Amino acid sequence: MTLYSRVRPLAFKLPAETAHDLGKRTLRAAQSTRPTRAALSYAYQYDDPALEVDLFETTFPNPVGVAAGFDKNAEVTHALAALGFGFVEIGTVTPYPQEGNDRPRLFRLREDEGMVNRMGFNGQGMERVKSRLEEDGTPAIPLGVNVGKMNSSSEREAIEDYRRVFDRLSPFADYVVVNVSCPNTPEEFDEGSPEHLRAIFETLEAENDRDVPILVKIGPDEPEESIFDLVDIVQAFDLDGIVATNTSTSREGLASPRREEWGGLSGKPIADRSTAVIRSLAEYTDGDLPIIGVGGVDSPESAYEKIRAGASLVQLYTGFVYEGPSTAKRINRGLAALLERDGFSSVEDAVGADLE
Numbered sequence: 158m159t160l161y162s163r164v165r166p167l168a169f170k171l172p173a174e175t176a177h178d179l180g181k182r183t184l185r186a187a188q189s190t191r192p193t194r195a196a197l198s199y200a201y202q203y204d205d206p207a208l209e210v211d212l213f214e215t216t217f218p219n220p221v222g223v224a225a226g227f228d229k230n231a232e233v234t235h236a237l238a239a240l241g242f243g244f245v246e247i248g249t250v251t252p253y254p255q256e257g258n259d260r261p262r263l264f265r266l267r268e269d270e271g272m273v274n275r276m277g278f279n280g281q282g283m284e285r286v287k288s289r290l291e292e293d294g295t296p297a298i299p300l301g302v303n304v305g306k307m308n309s310s311s312e313r314e315a316i317e318d319y320r321r322v323f324d325r326l327s328p329f330a331d332y333v334v335v336n337v338s339c340p341n342t343p344e345e346f347d348e349g350s351p352e353h354l355r356a357i358f359e360t361l362e363a364e365n366d367r368d369v370p371i372l373v374k375i376g377p378d379e380p381e382e383s384i385f386d387l388v389d390i391v392q393a394f395d396l397d398g399i400v401a402t403n404t405s406t407s408r409e410g411l412a413s414p415r416r417e418e419w420g421g422l423s424g425k426p427i428a429d430r431s432t433a434v435i436r437s438l439a440e441y442t443d444g445d446l447p448i449i450g451v452g453g454v455d456s457p458e459s460a461y462e463k464i465r466a467g468a469s470l471v472q473l474y475t476g477f478v479y480e481g482p483s484t485a486k487r488i489n490r491g492l493a494a495l496l497e498r499d500g501f502s503s504v505e506d507a508v509g510a511d512l513e
Contacts, residue, residue, distance in 0.1 A: 161481030173263040173272070177478075181233055188236035197239035201482060203489040207496050207503050208243070212447055212469050213370040213397060215299050215331045219243035219489045220504050221460060224451050224472035225303035225334065225374075226274070230281045231289050238296040241485035245296060246472065247286065248303030249336045252321045254282040255307060258341065262420070265478075266413035270455070271427070272475045274404065275341040275420030278305050283325045290329045299331035303374070305339070312346040312353060320360050327369045335361070338376035338403040340421045349379070351390055358394040370397035377402035377430045377452065384434065385441055398447035400472075401438055402431045424475030428453020432466050436512070439467025444509045455480055457491020464492075464504060465511040 168176045187193050208219040222244035223237050231247045238245065257279025264273045280286075304326070306318035319335060327333055335357060337348040347353065354373075361371055373391055375384060391399065404421025411426060431452025438448055450468030454460050455476030463471050477484050492504070501507040 159481065159483060161483065165479075165481065169265065169267070172261060173265050174260060177263065181228070184233040184236035188233060188239065194235060194239045197236065197482075198241075201239065201486050202241040203486045203493075205489070205493045207493055207501075208489055210243070210469055210504050213299075213332050217243045217299055217470060219485070220464065220470045220492070221454075221485050221488050222246060222301075222449070222470060222472045223477065224474040225249055225301070225336070226276070227474045227477065229279070231286050231293075234296040234300065235293065238298045240482050241489065242298065243485075243489075244299040244301060244331070244470070246301035246303055246334065248334070249278050249280065249305035249339070250283050250286050250302060250322050250326060251278055251280055251305050251307050252283055252318050253307060254285070255279055257308075264415045264418045264420075266411060266415055266422075266424070266426070268412040269416070269424070269426050270475075270479055271411070271413070271422055271424030272478065273415065273418045273420045273422050275418075277341050278308060278339065283322045287325050287329075290326075295329055300329060301332045301334055302326045302330040303334040303336050305336045305342075308343050310345070315346075315348070315353075316356050316360050319357055320364055323361050323364055327365070327367060330369055332370040332372055332397065333361075334372045334374050334400050336374050336403075338374050340376065340378075340404060340406050349383070349387065351386065354387065354390050355394075358390070358396065362394060372396065372398040372400055372447075372449070374400040374403055375434070377405045377427055377434055378407060381437055384437065388438065388441055388446065392442070392446065398449065399438060400449045400451060401434045401468075402427070402452050405430065423452065424479070425453045425455065428459055432463050435463055435468050436466040439509050439512055444512065454488075455484070457488050457495055460488050460492055461495045461507070464507050465509070467509040467512060469505070469508050 257277035306315040450463035451472035454473040
């Protein structure tokens with residue numbers, strides 16, 4: 158029995174957001190000195206050359222990253238690196254501080270090993286995040302920045318929101334993700350319309366003097382035809398990849414009494430749908446468009462399934478909450494064993510293996 162398995166029942170007695178904030182404060186303290194970071198690295202990192210992934214003109218030490226939403230304000234990136242993750246994506250970051258939706262807004266679905274959130278892009282804003290990255294430095298692993306709009310912004314104002322955050326934070330980023338698929342923000346206009354997406358991408362491409370890789374995050378609930386329409390736009394603007402998928406509004410097959418809470422569903426309940434979207438994207442693009450797979454990753458097997466379906470990298474958030482600080486080490490060790498079992502010399506060799 159691990160230490161976390163003993164602590165988790167106590168943490169799960171707290172409201173989910175309270176426990177999350179407490180966990181981040183603990184990680185913030187743990188990353189505050191070199192000796193404590195070194196101790197975390199010694200305990201939790203797992204290194205294997207077969208796990209390295211070269212993508213977006215950088216090297217990821219392993220394919221297992223932390224999804225946007227866990228460290229919105231770049232408070233614990235160094236601790237997450239020490240815990241053995243291969244990359245971390247901060248955000249969603251908005252131009253200005255934003256309270257988000259009223260509490261409670263984060264719920265555990267323990268019977269389903271999932272979570273529902275309706276956070277609503279709460280965060281400290283781009284200037285505070287920029288200052289923290291300048292003061293703390295970027296982590297020793299690739300850093301993604303997930304950018305979003307203010308909840309009150311009109312369609313025209315939203316374009317400027319994305320531009321502002323991109324301008325401020327792209328110098329720190331190894332890649333940037335445009336988040337237009339969150340189900341927890343006000344629906345003032347159709348964020349996924351082709352016209353709106355084209356306006357976003359045109360604006361960011363004009364701003365992108367440093368050629369920072371730009372990706373777009375899509376949801377799991379859209380029909381396949383709509384997903385392919387988005388891919389066509391992504392390819393037309395020569396964007397660098399897709400994050401698949403965001404949270405879901407579906408509640409099919411859930412057992413938890415909290416299943417009727419509105420918001421985005423994450424974790425194990427959306428694993429199969431997320432993998433299906435990844436597979437469809439990989440088949441539609443002939444594997445030429447990099448995919449970061451997210452949704453229900455909590456084990457070596459679930460990560461490997463997404464990689465074989467076409468994902469070059471995977472992310473998790475809910476799985477981290479349920480499995481604790483050893484999650485990355487356990488998944489990476491298991492991935493290395495699965496690669497060896499199936500005769501692959503690297504993660505890159507296994508990407509899309511089930512499509513062949």
